[in-house]
Amino acid sequence: MRAGFRIAGVTVRAGERQTVSVDVPDLYTHTGITLPVQVVHGKRDGPALFLSAAIHGDEINGVEIIRRVLRQRVVSRLQGTLVAVPIVNIYGFIHKSRYLPDRRDLNRSFPGSETGSLAARMAHLFVHDLVARCSHGIDLHTGAIHRENLPQIRALMDDPETERMAHAFALPVILNTGIVVGSLREAVENMGSSVIVYEAGEALRFDEVAIRAGVTGVINVMREIGMLPVGRKRRRTAAPLVAHSSTWVRAPQSGILRTLKPLGADVDVGTLLGVIGDPFGANEVPVRATASGLIIGRSTTPLVNEGEAVFHIARFQHPDTVAGRVEEVQQELNPATDELPPVEPPIV
Numbered sequence: 001m002r003a004g005f006r007i008a009g010v011t012v013r014a015g016e017r018q019t020v021s022v023d024v025p026d027l028y029t030h031t032g033i034t035l036p037v038q039v040v041h042g043k044r045d046g047p048a049l050f051l052s053a054a055i056h057g058d059e060i061n062g063v064e065i066i067r068r069v070l071r072q073r074v075v076s077r078l079q080g081t082l083v084a085v086p087i088v089n090i091y092g093f094i095h096k097s098r099y100l101p102d103r104r105d106l107n108r109s110f111p112g113s114e115t116g117s118l119a120a121r122m123a124h125l126f127v128h129d130l131v132a133r134c135s136h137g138i139d140l141h142t143g144a145i146h147r148e149n150l151p152q153i154r155a156l157m158d159d160p161e162t163e164r165m166a167h168a169f170a171l172p173v174i175l176n177t178g179i180v181v182g183s184l185r186e187a188v189e190n191m192g193s194s195v196i197v198y199e200a201g202e203a204l205r206f207d208e209v210a211i212r213a214g215v216t217g218v219i220n221v222m223r224e225i226g227m228l229p230v231g232r233k234r235r236r237t238a239a240p241l242v243a244h245s246s247t248w249v250r251a252p253q254s255g256i257l258r259t260l261k262p263l264g265a266d267v268d269v270g271t272l273l274g275v276i277g278d279p280f281g282a283n284e285v286p287v288r289a290t291a292s293g294l295i296i297g298r299s300t301t302p303l304v305n306e307g308e309a310v311f312h313i314a315r316f317q318h319p320d321t322v323a324g325r326v327e328e329v330q331q332e333l334n335p336a337t338d339e340l341p342p343v344e345p346p347i348v
Contacts (some may be wrong), residue, residue: 001016001043002014002041002042002043002044002045003083005039005041005048005133006022006095006192007037007039007083007129007130007133008020008022008023008037008102008129008130008215012041013041014041014042014043015040015041015042015043015320016041017037017039017040017041018038018039019036019039020036020037020038021034021035021036021037021039022034022035022036022037022125022129022130023035024090024122024125025118025121025148027091029309033090033091033233034090035085035087035088035090035125035126035149035301036082036085036086036087037083037085038070038080038083038084038236039083039084040070040075040078040081040082040084041081041088041154042077042078042079042080042081042227043079044064044080045079045080045133046078046079046080046226046227047081047135047136047225047226047227048080048081048082048083048133048134048135048136049068049080049081049082049083049134049135049136049137049138049221049222049225050084050085050130050133050136050137050138051065051069051082051084051085051086051130051137051138051140051218052085052088052126052137052138052139052140053065053066053085053086053087053088053139053140053141053149054086054087054088054089054093054103054176054185055088055098055106055107055139055141055184055218056089056092056098056099056105056107056141056142056144057087057089057090057091057092057093057094057095057096057097057098057142057202058092058093058096058097058098058142058145058203058204059098059162059203060093060142060204060205060206061142061144061200061201061204061205061206061207061211062086062139062140062141062142062198062214063086064079064211064347065140065198065211065214065218066084066085066086066140066208066214067086068211068215068344069084069215069218069219070084071343071344072215072219074228074229075228076217077228077229078222078227078228079227079228080226080227081088081133081134082222082227083130083133083134084150085126085130085302088106088122088234088327089106089122089124091118092106096204098144098191098203099143100118100119101118102117102118102119104117104118104119105119106119106122106123106183107180107182107183107184108125108181109122109129109182109186109275110123110126110182110183110184110185110186110187110273111123111124111127111128111190112124112126112127113264114126117182122294123184123187126184127184127187127188127191128323129274130249130320131184131188131191131193131243132185133189134193135193135194136161136193136194136195136196136221136225137177137188137193137194137195137196138165138197138198138218138221139185139186139195139196139197139198140214141197141198141199141200141296142199142200142201142202142203142205142207142210142326143199143201143202143203143297144203145202145203145204146202146203146295146298146299146300146301147198147203147298147299147309148201148202148263148298148299148300149199149201149202149263149297149312150173150200150202150263150294150295150296150326151171151173151198151199151200151209151210151213151214152171152173152174152175152198152199152200152296152314153166153169153171153173153174153175153196153197153198153199153217153240154174154175154177154196154197154199155174155175155176155177155196155197155284156176156177156178156179156185156189157174157176157242157264158200159189159194162195162196163193164198164224164225165194165224165225166196166240166300167239167240168217168220168221168223168224168225169198169217169218169220169221169240170216170217170220170240171197171213171217171329172174172239172241172322172325172326172329173240173243173294173296173314173322174240174241174242174243175242175246175296175314176242176243176244177277178229185197186321188202196221197217197218198214198217198218200213201213201299206347207284208333208335208346208347208348209333209334209339211243211347212333213329213333216333231307232308239252241317241318241321241322241325242315243293243296243314243315243316244315245315246293246296246312246313246314246315246338247290247291247312247313247315248309248310248311248312248313249273249287249289249290249309249311249312249313250307250308250309250311251276251287251304251305251306251308251310252276252285252287252304252306253276253283253285253306254276254304254305255276255277255278255283255285255288255304256276256277256278256279256285256302256303257274257276257299257301257302257303257304257310258274258275258276258277258302259273259274259298259299259302260272260273260274260275261273261274261295261311262295263295263296263297263298264294264295264296264323264326264327264330265293265294265295265325266293266297266319266320266322267289267292267293267294267313267319268289268292269288269289269290269291269292271288271289272286272287272288272297273287273288273289273295273310273311274287274310274311275287276288276304278329287311289311289313290313290314290336290337292311292313292314292315292319293313293314293315293316293319294314294319294322294323294326295311295312295313296312296313296314297311297312297313298311299311335348
């Protein structure tokens with residue numbers, strides 16, 4: 001029999017699934033608080049994968065993605081170990097906030113410290129008690145508040161295993177991005193493990209298409225790295241295209257933005273993306289693309305200040321090809337196109 005998986009002082013035996021409550025610092029009301037972690041420890045050897053969400057406490061799509069992944073029947077046939085942490089920043093999640101109570105960004109605080117700030121202690125606990133036990137990781141994010149992201153993978157494609165995971169997720173868009181200092185990705189890469197980041201949707205909002213894409217992508221990666229059976233029929237998908245750079249278009253003046261191009265649109269330099277003006281229509285200025293590529297992120301609030309980032313454009317060699325594939329995926333994942341009743345009612 002395969003040895004048990006020990007985590008946070010609890011041993012999960014082979015073939016078992018168990019929710020482990022990891023102690024974290026109490027609230028200032030003297031109320032105890034714990035970090036919920038579900039461990040699925042397969043009967044046979046295989047990779048150890050962590051799934052994490054809500055490192056930013058207001059990014060909730062990933063919480064729903066992990067819930068749905070854990071409900072997939074195929075997970076009962078798991079090889080290896082799945083460590084699922086749906087709410088990493090439990091404090092921010094409670095308060096619907098991106099940050100921890102000390103106003104620090106947890107995803108700029110890794111690998112942390114046992115004796116540092118609250119953010120440093122949470123980062124240290126998460127990395128050393130949970131992530132260090134895993135060979136692979138998928139970190140689930142959304143855009144910030146009032147900012148929406150097209151479903152995309154962000155990864156450092158220099159690592160072959162990370163590249164394999166990124167392609168297996170099977171989204172049209174991969175952004176080959178450098179490692180941000182203090183991020184979870186940096187900590188995981190420094191430990192010699194492989195990690196990808198899934199970005200989709202907006203903070204404090206559920207997005208059914210983004211959630212479905214996330215669930216499908218996570219299962220795809222688990223199949224690719226040998227944690228789940230491949231199955232008899234695996235739908236062939238076009239290979240994702242990798243963007244090696246991106247740029248933000250910023251508001252040329254303060255005012256009310258009328259957006260004219262959606263997420264996933266293929267644009268050229270000079271394409272009209274929107275118009276900013278005052279409530280009376282005077283002193284209007286155009287917002288134009290400063291690069292050719294695909295819109296992978298945008299502001300969702302019409303009220304903007306001069307200099308604010310309003311459109312995020314990823315540069316591709318053939319952006320029209322990516323745009324066509326994005327539209328196909330959105331159609332495939334749209335609940336309105338379901339031929340059979342879904343396993344769960346779609347969120348609307």
